[in-house]
Amino acid sequence: MNAPAILLVTDRDGVRGFIDLSVEAWTPESTNTLISLSDGGSVRVPTSLLTQLDDVNYFLSCSISDLADLRPAAPVVTSEVVATVPVIEETLEVHTEVHETGSVRVNKTVHVHNEHVEVPLVSQDFEITRVPINRVVEGVVPVRQEGDTTIYPVLEEVLVVEKRLMLREEVHFRVRRSQRVEVHDISLRTEEVTTERSADPGPPTPPPIPPTLKRGETP
Numbered sequence: 001m002n003a004p005a006i007l008l009v010t011d012r013d014g015v016r017g018f019i020d021l022s023v024e025a026w027t028p029e030s031t032n033t034l035i036s037l038s039d040g041g042s043v044r045v046p047t048s049l050l051t052q053l054d055d056v057n058y059f060l061s062c063s064i065s066d067l068a069d070l071r072p073a074a075p076v077v078t079s080e081v082v083a084t085v086p087v088i089e090e091t092l093e094v095h096t097e098v099h100e101t102g103s104v105r106v107n108k109t110v111h112v113h114n115e116h117v118e119v120p121l122v123s124q125d126f127e128i129t130r131v132p133i134n135r136v137v138e139g140v141v142p143v144r145q146e147g148d149t150t151i152y153p154v155l156e157e158v159l160v161v162e163k164r165l166m167l168r169e170e171v172h173f174r175v176r177r178s179q180r181v182e183v184h185d186i187s188l189r190t191e192e193v194t195t196e197r198s199a200d201p202g203p204p205t206p207p208p209i210p211p212t213l214k215r216g217e218t219p
Contacts, residue, residue, distance in 0.1 A: 009050065011060040017043075019058070028052065035064065042068045052206050107197040114185050121182060128173045133167040141167060149174040 007019040017035040019026060026033060033050060045067055051059045082129045141153035149172050158167040 006055055006056075009058045009060050011062065011064045013063050013065070015064045037061070037064070073184060103198045105195045105198075107196070109192045109194070111190045111192060112187055113190070115188060116186050118181050118185055119184065120179060121185075122177060122179055125176055125178075127176050129174065130170055130171045131170045133169050135167045136163045137167045139165065142205060 005021050007021065008018045009019060011017075017037050019033060020036055023036075024034060028047065028050075030047050032044050033047045034042055034044050043064060045060065045064075049061050051061065052094070053059055059074065137155075143153070144151050152173070153167060153172045154169050154171060155165055157163065158166045
C-alpha cells in the first residue's frame, strides 16, 4: 500500500491544514513541519506539537491562527517560483495603569476616663431569740411563720400524774436585712480616629507604547 502524499492536520480550534509530502520530505522525527492552509498560506510548527491520530490525520495542540500571526510562514517550494512578500501593519494598543495620587494615614487614640458607680448590696443574717413558754400542750406544735420570723417549737416530755406534752420554749428566727452602698472606680475607653492626607505627587509619565506588528503574507 502506497503512503499518502497529503496528511491532514486539525488544530485545537478545529481549523484544518495539510502536510504536502510532495513539497518537502517529512517524517514524524523531523524537527519542524510545514503546514499548508486552505487560503494559500502556510505556517511552520515544531513537530513535537503534532499528535498522530491515524495514518492520515494529525492533531495540533496549539492554534494555527496564533502561530500564523506571530511568525512568517516559510515559502512553499513548488515547481513554480514563489515569492513571499511580508505585509506589515501597525496596530495601536491602549492600556491603563494605576498610579498613586496620595496616601491617607489613620491614627487611633484611646482615651481613658473614670466613672463612679454605686452598687447596692444586700446581706442577710439571723437573729435567734429563745422565748420561754412552759405550757402544757395537747399535741405536737407545728412550725409557724409570723411576719419575717420563723418559730420552731421545742417540746419536752415531763413526768406528771399523767404524761402530757409541755411546750418548754420557742426558738424564734428573725431575718435581719441590712443594705450598704459600695463605690467602685471603673475605667472606660473611648476611641478617636484622626486622618492625615499627603500631597498628590501628580500622574507619572507614561512609558512609550511600542507598536505591535502584524505580519501576513501575499504570494
